[in-house]
Amino acid sequence: MAFQPAAAVKPGLDPQPSLSEKEDQIPYIPEYxxxxxxxxxxxxxxxxAKIQRENEVLSARNDAETTHWGGLISRTFRxxxxxxxxxxxxxxxxxxxxxxxxxxxxxxxxSGALRTATWGSVFYLITTDILGPYSTPYAFQxxxxxxxxxxxxxxxxxLKLDSQRYPVKSFGELGQRIYGRWFGLLCNVLQSLQLVFNxxxxxxxxxxxxxxxxxxxxxxxxxxxxxxxxxxxxGQIRTLQKFGxxxxxxxxxxxxxxxxxMAFVAHSPPNYNAVPYSGPVITQAINxxxxxxxxxxxxxxxxxxxxxxxxxxxxxxxxxxxxxWKAMAYAQIFIFVxxxxxxxxxxxxxxxxxxxxxxxxxxxxSLQTATNAISLTAGLIAAALYGNIGVKIIYNxxxxxxxxxxxxxxxxxxxxxxxxxxAYWAAxxxxxxxxxxxxxxxxxxxxxxxxxxxxxxxxxxxxxxTMQIDAAKGDxxxxxxxxxxxxxxxxxxxxxxxxxxxxxxxxxxLWNFLLTFACLACATLSAYSAVTTIVTAFATxxxxxxxxxxxxxxx
Numbered sequence: 001m002a003f004q005p006a007a008a009v010k011p012g013l014d015p016q017p018s019l020s021e022k023e024d025q026i027p028y029i030p031e032y033x034x035x036x037x038x039x040x041x042x043x044x045x046x047x048x049a050k051i052q053r054e055n056e057v058l059s060a061r062n063d064a065e066t067t068h069w070g071g072l073i074s075r076t077f078r079x080x081x082x083x084x085x086x087x088x089x090x091x092x093x094x095x096x097x098x099x100x101x102x103x104x105x106x107x108x109x110x111s112g113a114l115r116t117a118t119w120g121s122v123f124y125l126i127t128t129d130i131l132g133p134y135s136t137p138y139a140f141q142x143x144x145x146x147x148x149x150x151x152x153x154x155x156x157x158x159l160k161l162d163s164q165r166y167p168v169k170s171f172g173e174l175g176q177r178i179y180g181r182w183f184g185l186l187c188n189v190l191q192s193l194q195l196v197f198n199x200x201x202x203x204x205x206x207x208x209x210x211x212x213x214x215x216x217x218x219x220x221x222x223x224x225x226x227x228x229x230x231x232x233x234x235g236q237i238r239t240l241q242k243f244g245x246x247x248x249x250x251x252x253x254x255x256x257x258x259x260x261x262m263a264f265v266a267h268s269p270p271n272y273n274a275v276p277y278s279g280p281v282i283t284q285a286i287n288x289x290x291x292x293x294x295x296x297x298x299x300x301x302x303x304x305x306x307x308x309x310x311x312x313x314x315x316x317x318x319x320x321x322x323x324x325w326k327a328m329a330y331a332q333i334f335i336f337v338x339x340x341x342x343x344x345x346x347x348x349x350x351x352x353x354x355x356x357x358x359x360x361x362x363x364x365x366s367l368q369t370a371t372n373a374i375s376l377t378a379g380l381i382a383a384a385l386y387g388n389i390g391v392k393i394i395y396n397x398x399x400x401x402x403x404x405x406x407x408x409x410x411x412x413x414x415x416x417x418x419x420x421x422x423a424y425w426a427a428x429x430x431x432x433x434x435x436x437x438x439x440x441x442x443x444x445x446x447x448x449x450x451x452x453x454x455x456x457x458x459x460x461x462x463x464x465x466t467m468q469i470d471a472a473k474g475d476x477x478x479x480x481x482x483x484x485x486x487x488x489x490x491x492x493x494x495x496x497x498x499x500x501x502x503x504x505x506x507x508x509x510l511w512n513f514l515l516t517f518a519c520l521a522c523a524t525l526s527a528y529s530a531v532t533t534i535v536t537a538f539a540t541x542x543x544x545x546x547x548x549x550x551x552x553x554x555x
Contacts, residue, residue, distance in 0.1 A: 040166060042468050044483045045177055048163035056320045119323035122314045124248045126331040137346035137354045137361075157465060158315050159322060169316045170393055171453065178464040187457070188397045194449035195390030196424060200431030201442055202383035203227050205357055208438065209372035209379075211550035212360060219548035221433055227380060228429040234384040235391070235421040238408065239317070246381050253378040257371050258338065261359045262345050264367045270353030271363045274552045281351040292529035299443035299526050300356070302451050313389050356439045360552060387428070391420045434545045440533040447526035456519035459512040466509060467500035474499050 161177050162168040168177070171191055176184025207224035214223070272278055311328070315321040346358050355361030359371040392408070395417065399405040406413040435441045474495075476486040489496045501509065538544065541551065 041483055042161075042177065042465075043472060043478050043486070044480065045161045045163070045166055047478065047480055048165050049159065049161050052163035053159060053322060056322050059320065118319060119327040122318060122324060123327040123331050124251060126311070126314065126327055137343050137350070137356075137358045157461060158312055158324075160465070162315070162321060167316060168312060169396065171312045171457075172393070172397060174312055175457065175461055178461050178468070187453075188393060190449045190452055192390060192394050194445060194453070195386045195393070196428050197431055197441070197445040197449070198386045199231065199383045199390065199425065199428035201438065201445065202379045202386070202432075203231070203428055204432035204436060204438055204441065206376045206379050206383075207432065208357075208360060208550060208552050209376050212552060213369050213372050215365070216550050216553045220436070220550045221546050221548060223550075224429055224433050227376070227383075228425050230380055231383050231387060231425045231428075232422050234380060235387045235425060236418055237384065237388065238414070238417060250378045250381040253374050255338075257359055257375045257378070258342050260367070260371050260374075261362065262342065264362045264364065264371070265346055265349045265358075268362065268364050268367070270350045271355055271361045271368070272353065273363075273554055274355045274361060275353055276554050277352075281349070281353060283348055283351045292532050295447075295526045295529040296439065296443040296533055299446035299451070299530065300439065302454065303442045303446040313392070355552070356442075383428075387421060387424055391417065391424050394424075395420055435534060436545070436547065436551045437534055437537045437541070438551065440530055440537055444527065444530035444534065447523050447530050451519065451523045451526065456516055456523060459515040459519070463509055463512040463516065466505060466512075470503040470505070471496045471500040473503075 157174060157178070158168055161174065168174050170188065172184040172188035175187045203224050206227040207220060210223040210226060211218060211220050270281065311324070314327075315324045318324060342358075346361075347354055350361055353361065357375070359375055360368065362368040362371060395405065395408065399416070399420075400407060405416055408414065408417055432441075471491075472487075475488055478486045491497070503509075
């Protein structure tokens with residue numbers, strides 16, 4: 001369960017600090033190397049994460065004590081001093097005898113220089129990422145009123161394993177620290193696929209909206225090209241903090257579209273031109289239809305709620321990751337209420353005529369165009385957010401780690417980032433234009449990628465974490481200067497497996513094990529259903545890959 005870290009401990013240079021010593025007494029050396037090929041173990045990550053969380057608690061307490069004007073001035077001066085120390089901590093003196101020891105406060109300032117996002121901006125980012133309820137009415141249309149509602153697992157494991165010395169920057173890194181490099185690679189591949197498909201789906205959604213606004217007189221592929229070019233331009237924003245303000249705008253634009261959609265569907269007939277059938281509106285408590293269609297409907301719920309896999313990226317850029325709980329709690333309440341109310345409202349009025357996305361099911365052209373104009377802009381902002389995270393994952397985990405590309409903070413790295421954004425959006429355009437079946441494509445992404453991050457991987461990761469913690473209970477006291485000396489056995493010995501499996505929480509481990517395999521089975525069936533739907537759609541629909549004919553034009 002080892003991986004190549006960004007840094008490791010030099011034996012003898014980092015004595016174990018107590019809570020009273022962690023400010024300035026202990027020398028910190030800004031550069032670390034893996035000694036003799038030894039990589040950090042789980043205990044090492046937890047050791048530094050505990051110190052990191054304690055530092056954040058002290059920082060929050062100090063900020064609370066300096067809310068008056070005098071404190072504000074001193075806090076501003078202190079932050080200015082910390083910023084000046086960043087350069088010396090990252091680029092120490094090359095004078096003879098080496099650099100002077102850097103204090104823990106200066107080291108934290110250097111290590112956390114790129115962590116600028118607050119919990120407020122992360123609330124907007126979470127809501128922008130997840131608040132896409134236009135698919136929820138279609139989900140109710142496929143399964144009826146009865147089936148349940150999905151929820152997230154918040155990654156408390158991040159707080160247990162992240163520190164400024166060993167930062168967790170992605171979901172893949174979090175999984176890698178628990179199961180090793182193979183699992184981290186799997187997470188990175190699935191996450192990269194999900195994000196590029198999400199951008200492709202938004203291009204498809206916006207292309208459908210633009211084609212409606214043009215009354216289907218503009219080639220559908222050209223509509224997709226327009227949003228691809230716009231995404232290439234907006235995607236040049238590199239940091240999440242800069243996305244905060246426009247993410248706030250996107251939330252309110254989405255809310256406006258939801259209100260307009262509900263008002264319009266309540267006073268106008270469904271968009272019969274967007275569906276190949278007619279008749280009275282019918283709603284059902286449980287829609288007993290083909291199993292594949294019901295699974296695709298459930299996957300729309302998963303797709304709507306599927307944003308958990310980039311929570312780690314949000315926390316990685318937060319000044320105080322512990323404050324993520326605030327952003328998550330408020331965002332969850334807000335999103336849940338909006339999803340349920342909007343989905344049930346639109347389904348109640350349009351029944352089997354619900355279109356995915358919902359606002360494109362409005363029949364009156366002027367009202368339909370008004371909602372499209374707003375939702376297309378909000379969708380572009382969400383796509384730019386996905387693209388930002390997606391490019392960073394691919395660039396950092398593949399280009400930097402494997403091919404030796406420069407970091408994104410370097411000048412050449414910024415140029416490579418700009419080029420990568422263009423290539424990323426081009427790939428998303430190919431996906432959205434090649435499979436112009438919005439519901440089927442989103443169901444496929446939900447089954448193959450989103451379902452794993454939201455349901456399958458969390459219990460699997462919790463299982464691995466708790467097993468390692470239980471196994472460590474029989475070890476000697478941990479010493480940071482010799483991180484492996486405390487272990488009395490290895491995973492090659494049955495004794496360690498016995499402690500990991502036969503503990504007081506054996507039923508909790510068994511539950512996570514069974515839940516993992518149940519989720520895998522559900523994901524496999526859902527992926528099969530989505531592929532079947534895509535094949536059927538190509539065989540029966542008038543739209544095809546890279547076609548000028550809009551998928552919504554059934555007239």
